[in-house]
Amino acid sequence: MASPRGIRLTDQQRVAWLRLIRSENVGPATFRDLLNHFGSAAASIEALPDLAVRSGRRISIAGQAEAEREIAALARLGGRLVAIGEPDYPPWLREIDAPPPLISIRGGSGDLLRQPMIAIVGARSASVAGRKMAQILARGLGEAGFAIASGLARGIDAAAHEAALDGGTVAVFAGGLDRLYPPENAALAEAILERGGAHLSEMPLGWEPRARDFPRRNRLVSGMSVGALVIEAAERSGSLITARLAGEQGRIVFAVPGSPLDPRAAGTNRLIKEGAHLVTTASDVLEVVGPMIGHAFVAPPNWSEPEGEGAQSPGSVVPDDRDRALLIEALGPTPVQVDELIRFTGLRAATVQVLLIELDLAGRIERHPGQRVALIG
Template sequence: MPNGSRRTGTALTERQKIAWLRLIRSDNVGPATFRDLVNHFGSAEAALDALPELSRRGGAGRTTRIASVDDAERELEAAHRFGAVFVGIGEPGYPPALTEIDGAPPLIAVKGDLEAASRPALGIVGSRNASISGAKFAAMIAREAGAAGYVVSSGLARGIDTAAHRASLQTGTIAALAGGLDRPYPPENVGLLQEITSGAGLAISEMPFGWEPRARDFPRRNRLIAGVSLGVVVIEAASRSGSLITARYAADFGRWSSLSRARHSIRVATGRTTS
């Protein structure tokens, strides 16, 4: 049985959150660069002040675009209108397992039940063209995980992801998105996402509001799934599928993974062993 929920951390002030959002939305600033800048300069505001000079020292051929206060405030307002909030790493509501990975996103947009973020999660991913038995197997694992106190994390895709989310609507599920929270993919799962965020589940994304997901954004979504999860179950995945990218991320993060062709029942593991 997993430990109880954790809601620890210190909340950012509104001013700090705007500065964090400006910094992560500025050109050439990813999670690792964000961390290095804040560690070096002491705050996101100080890092923003230093960016123009750093850009000149780096020999940039053009001025680095720095997200403005207006840009950040507009995105915060878009989140508010959508019923979402931004949660920073270290704040209550930021998934504890995600804080442990290298290059964790400093800010994620979330919508739904924040309690889901604080509970231990099991990732379930797999084929978009799942067989009937594969979908049933995913649903069975999701129900067993929910009964054992786990939230089920997945990527809102067709097939296995959809089956896992639907089977865990009552016990808790996390949907990681490749685009902005207001740009879910695929379109036929918009209703499912609404069920998730209006119940015991949560939608999360590190992408800006209004961001239409592109092919290269889905590995980042897969990284989120692995990051929030203590382990990942992969069902009926093709040899070059995004689901196996999720499994590789899980291995990189020291989490356990299990591959299945949906022919055998398994018990939900609580340790970090690979099978």
């Protein structure tokens, strides 16, 4: 495995990055656009009030003391805040659409977070056979050099984590790292840390997971992995959401077949019909992903800041009302690529970028995979 490389934020930059991503209506895609346009998180924070005014609404900007308290509380928990491009940031996660610029990590000794991973997910109300299958596959993949990523849920997730304790496993939280869910897996969560595994989240400490946070977590589970393996999943289950996200992220989807009489196998059987790789042994997965071990990663561009006190703004573009009206007219409920908007409107790329930031801060656009955006309302 190649030696870890990447950026290292200064303490001052880390606080600014945290303030920016914790500010109202600033998601990962908007964070990236702000950083690209203004050159640094600090410069972006200075620009936010004017951008918000032009968007037609006021937004709450996270304060310096608030960010410093979160970093200190995370350290007391034994965790750390890792920025995209830093050595401990999972390399495959960097490559998804709108990756989280900052993640909170607890544990993760050695090269675990840079190790190739397989996501194993499935039914919470899993059968004994399903749990046993998850353990057999997780153990076999671990022995072959793959870490296991999952969501620490009941059933298949818990079985996979438990079997992967020796080979390495990462539990992704839907809430803050101090908000374990479900509580019944507390002993397993502690065992993961004791055996060199890791807990990971993009949410702030104290954040109680809501229903809509679990799909957001699932995109991290699949995003940090080279492939997603589904074992027992009913139709319309969270595991199928993970499989769909994995496909959108360009990850390989695997599924274990089950009895047509078991509703817990309906989702996995459908995945196989739609092209997922059928799996009955770990070797079925290894034949596909084995060559990916040792894959070299290059840190993506446009996610770093200059050394020193912070970047200087390259000069903010201030669109006029005509530019704004032209872009809004070009947008609609159907997602379109940003490059298409630039070509269609004839506006400068920087102008479109700033206008999309304004619309994002106003809650008027929705981001979609493939650098696509759609107008809301």
